Amino acid sequence: MLSAMGPFRRRGEQILAEHGIEGVEPEGWYPLAAYVGALNTIGEKMGPNTLYQIGRQIPNHVVMPPGIDDFPKVLASFGMAFDMNHRGGPPTGTTITFTQQSPTRGDIVTGTPYPCDFDRGVITGFFQKLLASAVTVQRREDAPCKAHGGDTCTYHVTIPGR
Known part of the structure; x- marks a missing residue:
């Protein structure tokens, strides 16, 4: 930090x-x-x-899951990486889910104790580090948001130009 x-x-x-x-x-x-x-x-x-x-x-400062080298694997492994980097496993009540829409687009839903903008940054850095590629991560305005009383935030992740 x-x-x-x-x-x-x-x-x-x-x-x-x-x-x-x-x-x-x-x-x-x-x-x-x-x-x-x-x-x-x-x-x-x-x-x-x-x-x-x-x-x-x-x-850049945490343990990353091994063998993660394409968009679907990175999308699917975000929750695992989160769990790996919290002593004793994820905090109680934490949920991280994903849905893939295409080979380069998907959503990650985070129910973590962290602020929304921090989560968005972690997701961005995670994809950039593992794919060595540009990535766009936007909070979905049509979904609940922790900053506005929701239990989760949903982020749309896209690898542009592929």
């Missing part, structure tokens, strides 16, 4: 400390509620684009 904040890293460290997370280590594990609280504070104080940019960097 901090590496994605660039020149605002010190501010990120302060916000994490406000939520009880200090002396951050790249390989460290931190309480989920404190981390989510810090992300929410970052969103409030620094805006949704900062959350998105932090999310985009997450795939």
Whole structure:
């Protein structure tokens, strides 16, 4: 998270400390509620684009599923990657589902504790890292949204030009 904040890293460290997370280590594990609280504070104080940019960097710092090399496999493995990177498995009540519409288009529905823009960034970074390709990830306006009281957010994922 901090590496994605660039020149605002010190501010990120302060916000994490406000939520009880200090002396951050790249390989460290931190309480989920404190981390989510810090992300929410970052969103409030620094805006949704900062959350998105932090999310985009997450795939560069976590364990990724092996053998994932095409759009359908990446789409299907997002939930598995999420589970792999939460100690003790996914947080209680978390759901991640997907539907594939074509070889280059699909939807991911996230019911995670994380802010929407962070989730959108993680999805974007996940596809970019595994496919080494441009990707478009847009929140579906016709579906529920966690930011507006929903339990999930739905993101439409497209690999353009293929």
